[in-house]
Amino acid sequence: MTDSTAQLIAGCLSGDESAVRALVERYQTAVFAVCLRMLGQREDAEDAAQETLLRALRSLASYDPNRAFEPWLMTIAANRCRTAISNRVRRRQYSELPEAIPDPTPNEMDARQLEEEVDLALERLRSDHRSAFVLFHERQLSYAEIAEILDRPVGTIKTWVHRARRELIAFLRAREVVQESYCELP
Amino acid sequence: MNCREFERRWQELLDERQRPEADAELVGHTLSCPACREVLQTQQLLTTTLAQKAIEPPPELADRVVEQWLRERTRSASLASRRAGSAWAPRWRPWMSSAVAVLLVVGVTLLVFRTADSIRPELDRPAHPGMASAVPSSDAPAGQPHPPGTVDPHTVAHLAAYRQWLTSVSTHLDRMPRAPVDELTGSLRPVADSVTSALSALRRTLPIVDRDAPNRSPQAWLPPALNVT
Numbered sequence: 001m002t003d004s005t006a007q008l009i010a011g012c013l014s015g016d017e018s019a020v021r022a023l024v025e026r027y028q029t030a031v032f033a034v035c036l037r038m039l040g041q042r043e044d045a046e047d048a049a050q051e052t053l054l055r056a057l058r059s060l061a062s063y064d065p066n067r068a069f070e071p072w073l074m075t076i077a078a079n080r081c082r083t084a085i086s087n088r089v090r091r092r093q094y095s096e097l098p099e100a101i102p103d104p105t106p107n108e109m110d111a112r113q114l115e116e117e118v119d120l121a122l123e124r125l126r127s128d129h130r131s132a133f134v135l136f137h138e139r140q141l142s143y144a145e146i147a148e149i150l151d152r153p154v155g156t157i158k159t160w161v162h163r164a165r166r167e168l169i170a171f172l173r174a175r176e177v178v179q180e181s182y183c184e185l186p
Numbered sequence: 187m188n189c190r191e192f193e194r195r196w197q198e199l200l201d202e203r204q205r206p207e208a209d210a211e212l213v214g215h216t217l218s219c220p221a222c223r224e225v226l227q228t229q230q231l232l233t234t235t236l237a238q239k240a241i242e243p244p245p246e247l248a249d250r251v252v253e254q255w256l257r258e259r260t261r262s263a264s265l266a267s268r269r270a271g272s273a274w275a276p277r278w279r280p281w282m283s284s285a286v287a288v289l290l291v292v293g294v295t296l297l298v299f300r301t302a303d304s305i306r307p308e309l310d311r312p313a314h315p316g317m318a319s320a321v322p323s324s325d326a327p328a329g330q331p332h333p334p335g336t337v338d339p340h341t342v343a344h345l346a347a348y349r350q351w352l353t354s355v356s357t358h359l360d361r362m363p364r365a366p367v368d369e370l371t372g373s374l375r376p377v378a379d380s381v382t383s384a385l386s387a388l389r390r391t392l393p394i395v396d397r398d399a400p401n402r403s404p405q406a407w408l409p410p411a412l413n414v415t
Contacts, residue, residue: 020255024248032243046244053251058258111238118235138236143201162197169228178228 005069012060024053030070030139031077037134038081039088040123048084052077071145078131078149085127114177121171125164132157133164187215192222196229287380294381295388298358356389 008026011019031052036045055076056063063072122130128150135146136157143161147154172178187195192215199206206212207230216223 015259017252017256021248021252024251028243028247028251029241032247033241036241046247049243049247050250050254053247054254054258057251057255111235114231114235115239118232118239121232137233140203158201161201165197165200165229166193168232169225172228172232173224178224178231 006065009060009063009065009069012057020057024057027070027073028053031073033138034074034077034131034134035081037122037138038078038127038131039084040119044084044088048077048080052080055080068145070139071141071149074135074139074141074145075149078135081131082127117172117175117177118168121168121175124171125167128152129160129164129167132160133168136161187211189215189219189222192216192219193225196226200229283380287384290381291384291388294385298355298388 005023005026008019008023012023028049032045032049035048035052036042039045039048052073056073059076063069122134125133131150132146135141135149136143141149143154143157146161147157150157152160192212195209195212196206199209199212207226212222212226216226
């Protein structure tokens with residue numbers, strides 16, 4: 001944990017509104033990114049991110065300053081997302097939503113389309129595999145930290161990340177997103 | 187290197203946050219294996235896309251969080267102050283109420299009996315203009331024999347005076363307004379109720395409860411002929 005984060009946390013605990021705002025602004029992008037990756041839908045991600053940040057602020061008094069702050073925050077985010085996913089599954093039992101899959105346009109794919117393809121590929125992953133992958137590759141967290149966040153053994157997390165990579169590559173290959181012009185191997 | 191070894195090495199390098207496309211052995215294998223080459227290219231594309239893709243939270247997210255936090259803090263602060271103000275109440279209120287009620291009842295009882303004592307000299311005076319004093323006067327012929335079948339005049343006078351005294355105590359209690367009770371107990375309803383109940387109990391224990399039925403127990407033993415009011 002950086003010193004400034006520690007100071008911000010101390011400020012939050014003393015009720016300093018500016019410290020609360022600064023802490024939220026510092027971590028909102030990371031929290032929102034993880035929520036978006038795990039939930040796949042922006043509205044759900046916004047709700048989950050807001051709830052995550054609020055819960056973190058409420059629980060700051062019980063936060064152990066010897067632990068890294070971001071993994072602690074991501075644990076809360078992962079829990080919120082899991083709850084949202086289970087709620088969504090319940091909702092879908094009543095109304096099956098048709099999944100919008102954009103038309104593949106592999107030969108004239110710009111950066112935006114490529115992002116959409118990657119998002120789609122991520123959405124197709126199993127939620128726990130996706131969470132592990134996102135936390136490892138996007139949030140750059142270690143396997144040990146992810147294991148703590150997702151409450152699974154390190155070996156399981158490693159397996160999930162490996163599977164996620166394989167499935168993502170397989171999906172993107174099937175969508176023919178790779179062209180020689182995009183990435184040239186040395 | 188075969189394809190299986192390629193994948194193991196590829197995963198290892200990614201786990202170590204290294205660039206597989208910079209590994210000579212892996213790249214060497216891709217030269218002879220189009221499938222693994224495509225895997226490596228796709229992974230490179232994925233990594234680049236994820237790194238470049240900027241995920242921006244909604245601009246109002248921080249405002250929403252801070253506003254909600256402020257609301258919760260205000261609410262919890264008011265709750266805490268309310269709890270602090272009455273923290274002792276749940277545990278001590280019953281005891282305090284009972285203690286106050288007992289003290290008030292004792293005080294009121296003392297007050298009543300002091301007032302009654304102030305009229306006690308009535309016992310020394312004739313209870314009725316036409317009657318002898320309740321206390322036999324010193325010049326009355328003590329121990330004077332009285333006709334058989336009649337009651338000793340001294341006894342009659344004592345009984346009449348005693349009855350009058352009891353009546354005055356009871357009347358005093360009856361006339362005692364409710365206001366002082368309310369005034370003393372304030373808004374402590376349990377205390378007020380306790381005091382009122384205690385006064386009623388005190389009233390009931392007095393020998394004369396109903397002055398309209400003077401011959402009821404415990405005065406029933408008084409012969410009607412001697413009932414002097």
